[in-house]
Amino acid sequence: QIAVTLWMMGFAGNIRLTRELYATREQLARTAVAAERERIGRDLHDILGHSLTAISVKAGLARKLVPIAPERATAELTEIEDLARSAIKDVRATAQGVRAVTLAGELAVARAVLDSAGVAADLPSAVDNVRADGRELFGFVVREAVTNVVRHAQASACRIDLGPNWVEIADDGRGLDERSATGSGLAGLDGRLTEAGGRLTVARREPRGTVVRAELAAAR
Amino acid sequence: QIAVTLWMMGFAGNIRLTRELYATREQLARTAVAAERERIGRDLHDILGHSLTAISVKAGLARKLVPIAPERATAELTEIEDLARSAIKDVRATAQGVRAVTLAGELAVARAVLDSAGVAADLPSAVDNVRADGRELFGFVVREAVTNVVRHAQASACRIDLGPNWVEIADDGRGLDERSATGSGLAGLDGRLTEAGGRLTVARREPRGTVVRAELAAAR
Amino acid sequence: MSTPIRVLLADDQALIRGALAALLELEPDLQVVASVGTGDDAVAFAVELQPDVALLDVQMPGLDGLSATAAIRAQVPTCRVLIVTTFGRPGYLRRALEAGASGLLVKDASPDLLADAVRRVHSGLRVIDPELAAESMTVGASPLSGR
Numbered sequence: 201q202i203a204v205t206l207w208m209m210g211f212a213g214n215i216r217l218t219r220e221l222y223a224t225r226e227q228l229a230r231t232a233v234a235a236e237r238e239r240i241g242r243d244l245h246d247i248l249g250h251s252l253t254a255i256s257v258k259a260g261l262a263r264k265l266v267p268i269a270p271e272r273a274t275a276e277l278t279e280i281e282d283l284a285r286s287a288i289k290d291v292r293a294t295a296q297g298v299r300a301v302t303l304a305g306e307l308a309v310a311r312a313v314l315d316s317a318g319v320a321a322d323l324p325s326a327v328d329n330v331r332a333d334g335r336e337l338f339g340f341v342v343r344e345a346v347t348n349v350v351r352h353a354q355a356s357a358c359r360i361d362l363g364p365n366w367v368e369i370a371d372d373g374r375g376l377d378e379r380s381a382t383g384s385g386l387a388g389l390d391g392r393l394t395e396a397g398g399r400l401t402v403a404r405r406e407p408r409g410t411v412v413r414a415e416l417a418a419a420r
Numbered sequence: 421q422i423a424v425t426l427w428m429m430g431f432a433g434n435i436r437l438t439r440e441l442y443a444t445r446e447q448l449a450r451t452a453v454a455a456e457r458e459r460i461g462r463d464l465h466d467i468l469g470h471s472l473t474a475i476s477v478k479a480g481l482a483r484k485l486v487p488i489a490p491e492r493a494t495a496e497l498t499e500i501e502d503l504a505r506s507a508i509k510d511v512r513a514t515a516q517g518v519r520a521v522t523l524a525g526e527l528a529v530a531r532a533v534l535d536s537a538g539v540a541a542d543l544p545s546a547v548d549n550v551r552a553d554g555r556e557l558f559g560f561v562v563r564e565a566v567t568n569v570v571r572h573a574q575a576s577a578c579r580i581d582l583g584p585n586w587v588e589i590a591d592d593g594r595g596l597d598e599r600s601a602t603g604s605g606l607a608g609l610d611g612r613l614t615e616a617g618g619r620l621t622v623a624r625r626e627p628r629g630t631v632v633r634a635e636l637a638a639a640r
Numbered sequence: 641m642s643t644p645i646r647v648l649l650a651d652d653q654a655l656i657r658g659a660l661a662a663l664l665e666l667e668p669d670l671q672v673v674a675s676v677g678t679g680d681d682a683v684a685f686a687v688e689l690q691p692d693v694a695l696l697d698v699q700m701p702g703l704d705g706l707s708a709t710a711a712i713r714a715q716v717p718t719c720r721v722l723i724v725t726t727f728g729r730p731g732y733l734r735r736a737l738e739a740g741a742s743g744l745l746v747k748d749a750s751p752d753l754l755a756d757a758v759r760r761v762h763s764g765l766r767v768i769d770p771e772l773a774a775e776s777m778t779v780g781a782s783p784l785s786g787r
């Protein structure tokens with residue numbers, strides 16, 4: 201009698217677990233896919249938005265240089281080729297779930313991009329004071345913020361500062377206003393920061409310009 | 421003795437199911453993610469691969485042209501800028517919600533699109549007879565074929581038919597001809613179908629119009 | 641200089657086809673004899689023009705680059721084939737070699753590398769982009785086949 205009851209419990213347990221197994225199948229597949237979509241969408245935006253912006257700026261510059269400084273036009277074209285090729289690699293890598301963004305790498309690219317857009321760049325020369333587990337994330341922040349400066353700010357100067365738990369990108373351009381579009385760049389960064397337990401602030405700067413600051417909670 | 425054995429089986433079943441539940445969690449999350457990544461990778465290829473490859477080849481060409489044919493280099497650079505700008509738009513669209521494509525959803529959209537283009541639509545009302553693993557793919561086929569009808573066909577009517585392994589979109593418009601541009605829409609579909617082990621046929625229809633047929637190999 | 645290497649070019653994307661043709665034409669020892677947008681045209685023109693090298697895109701409407709390779713190799717054995725693509729897809733390398741191609745290269749290879757690949761293929765050498773090869777062998781490994 202006891203054994204039979206136990207057996208029935210075992211059996212009932214089976215049914216419950218089986219049902220749970222099916223529910224789980226559905227639900228997890230759905231959750232994982234949604235999360236993955238968001239992640240890929242974000243990576244894509246960050247990685248390609250940046251390269252493509254750099255390409256279009258440099259192509260415009262090279263076009264102007266062709267008649268007056270052909271050898272500089274050639275140099276810009278070499279960089280465009282490199283950017284396009286590495287963007288193709290990024291597309292491949294994103295599709296395969298691999299990505300390598302480093303803060304140092306992003307600062308180097310930022311300098312080149314700001315230079316060709318005619319924006320004076322004041323950038324840190326080292327990243328060692330930044331905590332290691334924040335460098336990739338801050339790399340994404342620099343990438344998006346600098347892309348925005350080039351695309352939207354009409355700035356004459358851009359300055360980047362770093363601390364152990366934070367990074368700040370400031371420009372002296374026209375500044376955000378109520379009519380600023382809501383793109384996916386800043387929203388994506390905000391998502392990344394929130395996920396990492398930090399926060400992103402985007403503010404007007406006095407007397408003019410914009411400042412983007414990303415901050416992580418102090419390391420445990 | 422018998423009861424005990426049955427109970428043990430029940431219990432063993434529980435353990436097996438519990439283990440399976442955990443394994444499933446892992447595995448399905450992984451499978452779904454892999455599938456999603458593959459799909460996005462392919463969308464990406466369709467959308468961005470073309471632009472980035474064109475940019476890199478054209479930049480290489482422009483670089484060679486600068487010293488020997490500067491005005492041709494300038495023309496290439498203008499095209500590079502256009503390519504980069506429109507790719508930025510595509511990236512943004514992809515980042516803002518990678519769209520889920522379903523056959524039912526695409527048929528609904530098709531009806532609305534054909535209606536507003538003044539094309540009489542004769543569409544299936546259900547998709548249940550179509551094999552489940554072909555629905556997304558056929559959704560893409562319907563999307564591209566209907567877009568083409570609206571853009572190129574000058575048709576007065578469009579009919580869509582479905583079978584378990586196939587979908588057919590027929591119009592009564594001006595039909596394809598030798599001078600039809602080779603866009604990336606039909607080529608992309610052809611690639612998708614080939615990858616899925618099926619095929620795409622695009623043909624003139626008598627007395628007039630075009631018929632696009634996508635067919636998968638019979639399900640195993 | 642001896643007679644130029646005669647090249648047939650096939651890519652369905654007109655922008656890329658045009659740029660590749662212009663690039664190859666800049667090389668004094670290369671001559672583009674035909675530039676087409678489908679695999680079927682590639683085969684027809686190869687038969688008619690007997691080029692030395694066919695540079696074929698993989699994804700094209702109608703006959704794809706891999707099937708076109710097999711057809712060209714069968715009908716014009718003196719024509720060597722170099723396949724170019726943007727992405728390595730599972731099985732590309734194996735299928736390319738099985739079809740009789742002499743090389744597989746990324747389309748965004750630098751102009752000099754591309755021209756050089758054409759020359760090497762023409763002289764009977766094999767040109768295989770290592771990254772592409774790795775991709776075409778690993779990318780598609782089914783997620784279901786347990787590791």
Ligand SMILES: Nc1ncnc2c1ncn2[C@@H]1O[C@H](COP(=O)(O)OP(=O)(O)OP(=O)(O)O)[C@@H](O)[C@H]1O
Nearest residue numbers: 348349352353375376380381383384385386387410
């Ligand atoms: N440094 C800046 N100076 C002036 N305006 C800015 C600056 N950064 C962002 N903006 C404004 O804020 C908007 C939102 O930026 P966000 O990066 O989210 O989107 P986006 O750059 O327009 O598009 P996306 O990043 O999705 O390609 C921009 O469209 C622009 O109007």
Ligand SMILES: Nc1ncnc2c1ncn2[C@@H]1O[C@H](COP(=O)(O)OP(=O)(O)OP(=O)(O)O)[C@@H](O)[C@H]1O
Nearest residue numbers: 568569572573595596600601603604605606607630
């Ligand atoms: N239903 C149709 N009726 C008439 N012509 C068509 C039809 N569908 C396609 N075509 C012709 O075939 C060409 C190729 O179609 P395809 O969809 O591949 O490219 P596209 O529509 O021009 O560009 P894309 O799809 O990249 O937006 C079209 O440009 C058009 O000339």
Ligand SMILES: [Mg+2]
Nearest residue numbers: 348383385386
């Ligand atoms: Mg932005």
Ligand SMILES: [Mg+2]
Nearest residue numbers: 568603605606
């Ligand atoms: Mg189309």
Ligand SMILES: [Mg+2]
Nearest residue numbers: 652697699700
């Ligand atoms: Mg192609």
